[in-house]
Amino acid sequence: MSKNEFSLAFNEVLEDKQLSREVIIAAIESAMVSAYRRAVNASTAQHVEAKINPDTGKVEVFVEKEVVEDIFEPKTEVLLDDARQVNPEAQLGDMVVVESTPDNFGRVAAQTARQVIQQRIREAERSNQMQYFERQVGEIISGIVQAANAQTTTIGLDMKAEGTIPASQRIPGERFRVHDRIRAVVMEVKDGPRGPQIILSRAHRNFLRRLLENEVPEIYHGVVEVRAISREPGARAKVAVSATQPGVDPVGACVGIKGVRIQAIVKELHDEKIDIIQWDEDPVVYISKAISPARVNGVYLNEADGTRTATVVVGEDQLSLAIGRDGQNARLAAKLTGWRIDIKSLVEAAGDAIVKIQTDSELAALMPNTVEAVPEVEGILAKKAENRPVTPEEYTVLGQFVDRVERRTIQIMEEVAREEEEKIASARADIPETAFQMSLDQTGIKEHVYNILTEAGIETVGDLMMKMKLDPNSVLGLHGVGPKAIESIEEALAVLTFPEPAPAEPTIDPVAEAESQPEAVLEETPEAAVDTIVPADLSIETIPVVEAPVEETQVKPRKESKKKVEEAEDEGHKDGVSLDELFALKPEIFQAADTDDEDDSKDKKKGKKAKKKSVALEYDEELGEVVARKKHKRGGDDDFGDEW
Numbered sequence: 001m002s003k004n005e006f007s008l009a010f011n012e013v014l015e016d017k018q019l020s021r022e023v024i025i026a027a028i029e030s031a032m033v034s035a036y037r038r039a040v041n042a043s044t045a046q047h048v049e050a051k052i053n054p055d056t057g058k059v060e061v062f063v064e065k066e067v068v069e070d071i072f073e074p075k076t077e078v079l080l081d082d083a084r085q086v087n088p089e090a091q092l093g094d095m096v097v098v099e100s101t102p103d104n105f106g107r108v109a110a111q112t113a114r115q116v117i118q119q120r121i122r123e124a125e126r127s128n129q130m131q132y133f134e135r136q137v138g139e140i141i142s143g144i145v146q147a148a149n150a151q152t153t154t155i156g157l158d159m160k161a162e163g164t165i166p167a168s169q170r171i172p173g174e175r176f177r178v179h180d181r182i183r184a185v186v187m188e189v190k191d192g193p194r195g196p197q198i199i200l201s202r203a204h205r206n207f208l209r210r211l212l213e214n215e216v217p218e219i220y221h222g223v224v225e226v227r228a229i230s231r232e233p234g235a236r237a238k239v240a241v242s243a244t245q246p247g248v249d250p251v252g253a254c255v256g257i258k259g260v261r262i263q264a265i266v267k268e269l270h271d272e273k274i275d276i277i278q279w280d281e282d283p284v285v286y287i288s289k290a291i292s293p294a295r296v297n298g299v300y301l302n303e304a305d306g307t308r309t310a311t312v313v314v315g316e317d318q319l320s321l322a323i324g325r326d327g328q329n330a331r332l333a334a335k336l337t338g339w340r341i342d343i344k345s346l347v348e349a350a351g352d353a354i355v356k357i358q359t360d361s362e363l364a365a366l367m368p369n370t371v372e373a374v375p376e377v378e379g380i381l382a383k384k385a386e387n388r389p390v391t392p393e394e395y396t397v398l399g400q401f402v403d404r405v406e407r408r409t410i411q412i413m414e415e416v417a418r419e420e421e422e423k424i425a426s427a428r429a430d431i432p433e434t435a436f437q438m439s440l441d442q443t444g445i446k447e448h449v450y451n452i453l454t455e456a457g458i459e460t461v462g463d464l465m466m467k468m469k470l471d472p473n474s475v476l477g478l479h480g481v482g483p484k485a486i487e488s489i490e491e492a493l494a495v496l497t498f499p500e501p502a503p504a505e506p507t508i509d510p511v512a513e514a515e516s517q518p519e520a521v522l523e524e525t526p527e528a529a530v531d532t533i534v535p536a537d538l539s540i541e542t543i544p545v546v547e548a549p550v551e552e553t554q555v556k557p558r559k560e561s562k563k564k565v566e567e568a569e570d571e572g573h574k575d576g577v578s579l580d581e582l583f584a585l586k587p588e589i590f591q592a593a594d595t596d597d598e599d600d601s602k603d604k605k606k607g608k609k610a611k612k613k614s615v616a617l618e619y620d621e622e623l624g625e626v627v628a629r630k631k632h633k634r635g636g637d638d639d640f641g642d643e644w
Helices: 001-019 020-038 080-087 105-111 112-135 203-215 248-255 258-269 282-290 316-323 325-337 346-359 361-366 368-372 374-385 392-427 435-437 447-455 461-470 470-475 481-492 510-528 558-574 579-584 591-606
Strands: 049-051 059-068 078-081 095-099 141-148 151-156 162-166 181-192 195-203 224-232 236-243 273-278 296-302 309-314 340-345 530-534 613-618 626-630
Touching: 001 020, 001 447, 020 059, 020 112, 020 361, 059 080, 078 080, 078 105, 080 095, 112 195, 141 162, 141 203, 151 447, 181 203, 203 224, 203 236, 203 258, 224 248, 224 325, 236 248, 236 282, 236 325, 248 258, 248 273, 248 435, 258 273, 273 282, 282 296, 282 309, 282 325, 296 392, 309 316, 309 346, 316 325, 316 340, 325 340, 340 346, 346 361, 346 374, 346 392, 346 530, 361 368, 361 392, 368 374, 374 392, 374 591, 392 461, 392 470, 435 461, 470 481
Parallel strands: 059 078, 162 195, 236 273, 309 340
Antiparallel strands: 049 059, 059 095, 141 151, 141 181, 151 162, 181 195, 224 236, 296 309, 530 626, 613 626
């Protein structure tokens, strides 16, 4: 094949298969490797690679061989001289990759590798299709109907892919003909043995959402937001929209001038009726609009029992419109809003309100004026039952009566729910928090009772204590739990002890503590020093000084330190150490042992803590005299030194 012929054929494959140049080249090279292995019966353990020139189409095969002196097996061995042409540093026993393209390999490869090339190209096509349509999930695509039957409809898509529309995802009543172009939303893409399986849908609500985005630019650009969609394909749909910018009418933007935008969508959906309503944060307003086109007299919400129920009261002439054919309008409104909707006529709601007043004494006591209006309401209902005409004023009276009773009923239910929550909160406050972390198996109750409680969802001691405190009958009502079991449970709970949670240790700032200690010591220092004057002619060296061990003392307030100094001075005189005797240079006076023994004996008699003192003498240059001072060493903290 010449250069031009190969280039033309190669480019034709690229255009026909819609694949990249690298994918096609990789597929051909892989096929050439397979063809070589088949042609020479090479082992799969031997490294083989093929290179193709995309301009000329020439194929070269490179094979890993062992360098030897004499060739016994040409498929796996190469001479040293030939190996060094590829790798000049090759030695005997080395493995070298050398060109080993067989003669007439192009013709053999073309015959052998055709099927492999087709398989690799097919796999590459499937991989590209899979990646492309996985990105299209949830988006609208168009295709040509290739086949249609009662079960599925086959659609030809881009990239030579095929999609299927199951019967459940078709709009009821629509029929397709071969070669029709239709639009659908991609629901799911699965990898199958014969390529990707693409499931399409025209009945899903996202199909309507994407149609709105295509037809309404405000939705596409985010100025109008689709809040919720409820749809029964082929019959009716409700769409709640809201504006993200002030001054924009979301309903008008979706409908368009003279309904041109919404009519294009209705035509695509085979005349499916579409109600566009404005979304509102207030559930009452939102539900009132969701019931449209019916006019609503009142909406009363009840969330006390855990189920969100809305009672909608409408006029007699609006009841069938609010419910819709086979309940379709009410059903779609419930799906759209997420509330369970109970629709009543005004007359029916008035009758129910009278029953509530007559049966609920608490409600009647709270509404004396409404109770007085009951006879009038009963008269209006009697006229309606006799098919006599009822005036608009009388309908207004019925509406006001129903509104007062329903609102007061809702208030009472909310108060009951609030009291129940407070009761639960107070009961939980009396139970230790650790009880909710303690398993039931730690209570020591019998095994069959333990199994019954765990099956009922009671897993911790705290849960069981809550049940027993709020409603013991709920535990007694469990199948298999009798009075004896209740007694055993109560006894087990009574002996339980719950460890107190460890208090958090206060964190002490070492810097602040270090700063506070010097101030306390220095505050006491001026009053802790007691000076005694010694004559100037006395040498310090001639007086032996013995310091007694100093006990560590805590820092006391200023008043207590003054008292201690006065006591120390008094005790000095009681011990017989006067100034005259001190000047007489009696060394035994300064012997700490004798003094301390006497002090200890006296302090023990007085019930005081033994106190150890020390005296030191130093020469005062300013006075020119020797001064004896009592030394107090506090704390033993090296940072502060000795205080005199």
